[in-house]
Each structure stands twice: as structure tokens, then as C-alpha cells.
Amino acid sequence: MHRRTFLTTTAAALAVAAAAPTAHAATTPRVSAAFALPGDRVYPEGIALDPRTGDIYVGSYTTGAVYRAARGERTAEVFLPAGADGRATANGLKADRAGRLWVTDSTAGVDVYDLRDRSLIARFEVPGDAPRFVNDLAVTADGTVYLTDSTRAVIYRVSPADLARGPRGTLTPAYDLSYVKDPGSPDAFTLNGIVADPAGRRLFAVDMTGGGLYRVNVATGAVRQVALHGGDLTHGDGLELAHGTLWAAHNAVDTITRWRLSPDGSSARLERRFTDPALQIPTTLVRDRGRLLVVRSQFDKGGPMGPGVPESPFTVASVRGI
Numbered sequence: 001m002h003r004r005t006f007l008t009t010t011a012a013a014l015a016v017a018a019a020a021p022t023a024h025a026a027t028t029p030r031v032s033a034a035f036a037l038p039g040d041r042v043y044p045e046g047i048a049l050d051p052r053t054g055d056i057y058v059g060s061y062t063t064g065a066v067y068r069a070a071r072g073e074r075t076a077e078v079f080l081p082a083g084a085d086g087r088a089t090a091n092g093l094k095a096d097r098a099g100r101l102w103v104t105d106s107t108a109g110v111d112v113y114d115l116r117d118r119s120l121i122a123r124f125e126v127p128g129d130a131p132r133f134v135n136d137l138a139v140t141a142d143g144t145v146y147l148t149d150s151t152r153a154v155i156y157r158v159s160p161a162d163l164a165r166g167p168r169g170t171l172t173p174a175y176d177l178s179y180v181k182d183p184g185s186p187d188a189f190t191l192n193g194i195v196a197d198p199a200g201r202r203l204f205a206v207d208m209t210g211g212g213l214y215r216v217n218v219a220t221g222a223v224r225q226v227a228l229h230g231g232d233l234t235h236g237d238g239l240e241l242a243h244g245t246l247w248a249a250h251n252a253v254d255t256i257t258r259w260r261l262s263p264d265g266s267s268a269r270l271e272r273r274f275t276d277p278a279l280q281i282p283t284t285l286v287r288d289r290g291r292l293l294v295v296r297s298q299f300d301k302g303g304p305m306g307p308g309v310p311e312s313p314f315t316v317a318s319v320r321g322i
Helices: 011-019 160-164
Strands: 030-037 044-049 056-060 066-069 077-080 093-095 100-105 109-114 120-125 134-139 145-149 154-158 168-170 173-176 191-196 202-207 213-217 223-225 227-229 236-242 245-250 255-261 267-275 282-288 291-296 314-320
Touching: 030 066, 044 100, 044 282, 044 291, 044 314, 056 093, 093 134, 100 134, 109 134, 120 160, 145 191, 154 191, 191 245, 202 236, 245 282, 245 291, 255 282
Parallel strands: 044 093, 120 168, 134 191, 191 236, 227 267, 236 282
Antiparallel strands: 030 314, 044 056, 056 066, 066 077, 093 100, 100 109, 109 120, 134 145, 145 154, 154 173, 191 202, 202 213, 213 223, 236 245, 245 255, 255 267, 282 291, 291 314
8 A cells, every 4th residue: 555644844844943932931840861772764653551561662654663762771671673573653652451552554554462472452443545644642441542643533333242252353333523624625634643541431532634623422412622722733733632631743843742631622722832843753752750751753854754864863852841
């Protein structure tokens, strides 16, 4: 299948990122390298924190490899090699409390691995040959997994019962948000990052092209656009949600934003916007012990966003103060 990039950028957007002022200069967030990823063509995209061990897993968009950084280590190791099980790319990653690692392949679906022995437990694929771009995923408290498709603007669901039925299954849409697409741009990428509230009753998914955030009621399927105050989520990629605070990585503009969600999730207010070229096209992030671990994709340096030579080694950043 022809691989399509899920990012859009312009030289002007990157210039804005470099020039954008940082609010509250006295408390500017601190960016440093948390750990390095081996290899010169990694172009990382997804990240997952193992809630049982604190280990971090990172996927390569260009090779499908997955890396593991044990807690406290400064260099990750190869956990799953490039092309493992025929996977062409590794986008979203999540580790669940049952010791499984979920790895999306944008061209096909999602693979599920046992973290103990690295064995492939199951694979769920989008049926047919129509375009798809399986992007990010969220795991709820009951073990259900929800995945965004950036081309179709739908959310797929894999329940624990689906996983128990066998090693192969299909991804079928549970929620259709295709109406969020701009009718003038039918090929635009929309849904990207997705998170769930602690109870697993609500999902929040970002429309990276339109800049909106959408709330999905899991039980009823009702979809509502979240009222954003103080900014938008254009270029929004990975999301992180904890205690009513939502963080978003904005890839093409080297930015992280922090939002305060209302108790019912119907609105969100921008609390902080941090822009720094040192974020190197951040694709996603995870909160760990008071800091954000941010994937520095360098997609604009010889990757899917443009020509050039990336800085070596590829790294995951530690961002404190946001």
C-alpha cells in the first residue's frame, strides 16, 4: 500500500514555530534529552509508558521497529526489530496493565505483543483496500482499546472479548466523525491523538487539520465538539490527560500546549503554550514522574516532512515546567 504522510507543514509554519514567543519567560520549561534511540533513520513517532515497570517504549514511523528504554537508562535498546511481523511502520503505542504492548501500523491496523517474551498475541486489521491511516490509540480502565483513523475520521474499538476470541480480527468503526472533515478538502487528515477519561466513559480526539477537539460518549456514541478557549489544536498530534489537565503535542510548529478541561469535558481553556525548536517536530508525549517525555521525530530532516539530515542520535526529550 502506498504510504501517505499524516502531517502537513509549510516553511511559514516552521518559521512561526521558531519565532513564536514563550509565555511566562521567568518559568520557561526546561528541555533536555531523556534517552537516545539507536540508529540513524529512526524517525520516532509513538511512545508508551508501561504502568507496571516504568519502562518506556518508542516506535519508528519509517521502519516499524520498537525500542525500549528501561527506567533510568540513557539509551534505549531494540525491543522489536524493523519490519517485525511484516509491520511497515509504528505509529501509536500503548502498554496496558495486563502486560501487553499495542502497536499501530498506519497501513494495516494494530499488533498486540506480550511484553514478557515479545511474542505477537493478536493482530487486528482494517478490512478491504480503501485508504486508511490507523494512527493513535487509547486504553480505558476496562481494557478496551480505541484507535483513530486519520483518513476515514473514524474511531475503532477492540474490546477484551475481541482480544479473547483469537489471534486475528478486524477493525470496524465504532464511532464515525467523518463530518468533521472540511468538505473542500476530502483528503485532509483529521483525527490523530486520542485519550480517555479515567472511568473510560469519554474519549477525546483531536482534529489536527481543523484544530478542534471532540468528545465521544462511549455508551451512547454521542459526539460533541469541545469548546476551546484561548487557542486551538491545529497540528495537534499526541495527547496526554491526567487529573483534568490535557497536554497536546503540535507537530509542525514545535509546540506543546496545556489545557484545563471542564468537569464534563464540554470545554477546555488554554493554560500554557510552549514553543521551542528544540522539540524537533514533537509527535506525542507521555507524563512520567512530573515531567513530559516528548518524542522528537525530526520528520522535517530527511523524514516524511522534508529533505535534510537529522541530528544524531534521535532522542526523546524530557520537558519540565509545563
